[in-house]
Amino acid sequence: MKWNEFIITGDPLILGAQVSIALVSIGIVVLLTYTKKWKWLFKEWISSVDHKRIGIMYLISAVLMFFRGGVDALMMRTQLALPGMKFLDAQHYNEVFTTHGTIMILFMAMPFVIGLMNIAVPLQIGARDVAFPFLNNLSFWTFFMGAMLFNLSFVIGGSPAAGWTNYAPLAEEFSQGYGINFYLLGVQIAGIGTLMTGINFFVTIMRMRAKGMTLMKMPMFTWTILITSLIIIFAFPVLTVALASCHLTGYSGQHSLHWQTVVYR
Structure with missing residues (x-):
């Protein structure tokens, strides 16, 4: 290279x-x-392992990613409104579209929800903190490092251009630049952090409720977080395996998902 x-x-x-x-x-x-x-x-x-401070850091990250994704949205809308200017060429437009979708879903919406989880859930169930405070801190910084790695792809090696869903074989055969590796690594690392958060909050809600607070007495928000944590626990290992398969494909040259687009989806 x-x-x-x-x-x-x-x-x-x-x-x-x-x-x-x-x-x-x-x-x-x-x-x-x-x-x-x-x-x-x-x-x-x-x-810090304080759940409120970690929640605030998640919310700050979500706001920063909102502005980052918003800039991408403005760039796309400018190109669509004034196509004669040729503000973005085809490659840049694909890159901006990819980063915008990924950032807004995985690096803006998700940390915003997790930030609210950290601030509200322990207070609503009468717990002093989450079940695993250090894991909570580790989860945030794992997520943050993944987000930064993904965002650095724009200035190091070029942004990914396979769409925010990163479907195979588009992400394998027709996205051979270094940007796709940043996509895979960034989302995978951030996903591991989110998986740890899901486990942490599932255990917190199930084991650290105040005396007398049964599941049926929990606030509705806490119920939604419990279900969200279960979805994270079951979904993110599958996502991690799919991303790892794509990443290994890029290094080995063996297109393991070449004909298995439906399986990847």
């Missing part, structure tokens, strides 16, 4: 994103260093 294939140069959109990310990152580091907030940030937030 050549360096110029990994770090894309010459494209104005990608170059602008690279410069913006670099400047924002430097600005954050300088601000935290100048205000001497590194210790406070690590102690109070990064390493």
Whole structure:
């Protein structure tokens, strides 16, 4: 792999994103260093196992991803409203469409719901915290790293362009760039974090309710979270296997899902 294939140069959109990310990152580091907030940030937030703080971090991540996905939506609508401008070529449009759908479903809607889960569920069932506080923190940072890895694909190797559903064989034969690997790794890592969250909240609701609170006395929101946790527990292992199969296919060259699009779906 050549360096110029990994770090894309010459494209104005990608170059602008690279410069913006670099400047924002430097600005954050300088601000935290100048205000001497590194210790406070690590102690109070990064390493916190308090369910309310973790819920707030999920909500902040959801808001950031909302703006990120919103920019993609504006870019697509601009191209559709003014096609003569050629604001986006066909490849860029596919990339923006893919990232927009994935971000809004997996990296915006999901952390928003999980953030509400963290803040509300322990309070509603009378628990001091979730069943596994450290696992709760680990779940968030696993999800966050997956989201960042997916978003970095735009400036490193090129965004995925196989649609947000990433169907085979489109994602195998016709998406040979490095962007599809970022899609698979990012979604898979974030999915593992979400799976841990589902297990954590299922155990929390089943084992840590206040004395006298039966299942039939639980608030409706807690019931929805219990069902959501069950869906996560059963669905995400299947998603993980499918993503792992696609990822291994990319490395081995053996198109294991070449004719099994329905199976992948």
